[in-house]
Amino acid sequence: MVISEEAQVAALRALLSFDPGFQQLHQQLADEGHLAGYDDLVWSAFSIAVRRRLGRASSPGDIVTLAASLRVSLRQQQVELDPLALEDAIRAAAGGQVVVHYDDQARAEILLLALGQLIFDEDLDEAGLDDFLVLARAMAGRRKRG
């Protein structure tokens, strides 16, 4: 279990540091049957990144503005995200009520792309990224334990 968690953290770290080895690490997770719980890790990381960006007292308007800002940034990489689906994901991460506008596949894609942009915007150094992943792993662990 610990090995699979470490492999998941390594894959997510590769994604967030724009390491081209991400695809290979992700494929390895799938091939070795270590994907269970990866969604929780990604969700936890996204949730932490959103809360760090918005602060504690975010308004519904802040969520709309953040979604637009992420979309504008991602468009520079030719990535187009559905605005309502992205707002839903951010709203859920910020602890708000969610109207589901997306399926699981779309949600997973949105989370990874938006998370990548949020972390890029934070401009973390290596140690900062490690600290962030420790928090995400701890939160995912708490989610798993219920």
Next chain:
Amino acid sequence: MAVTDRQVATLRAQLAGDLEEHKRLLTHFDEESDARPYVTLTNAAFFKAVDRKFNSDTTADDIIGFVADVRSRSENVRAALDPRVAERVLLALVKDADISDLDRREARRSERILLNALIADEHLDPAGLDEFMATARKLADELLG
């Protein structure tokens, strides 16, 4: 066929935020004689308002930002204005983008909300709003032939 004073007053009341007066004037509308000129006047006003706000340097990113700004103002606007439609409606005017696949009712609803926001952002005084309405009316009359 030309735009009437009452049609101008009806749209003016909406843009001035006087919704009671807007609704009151609408109740006097005759579907057959008022529908076409009023829709044309609204379209002309939207065209003019977009033209005053945006220009050839406007990017799709600017439009995403503007629609988000409008949607961030209230829960009602957020619920009523679908950004996927609103952005495309603006891009159609600013960048000549094709929106023939959009639902016409949905597009019209977006135009109405965006028009209100565009005019609200201009903070026009009564004379400024009259001037804007005159410009929109002139264009609408040209379109109606």
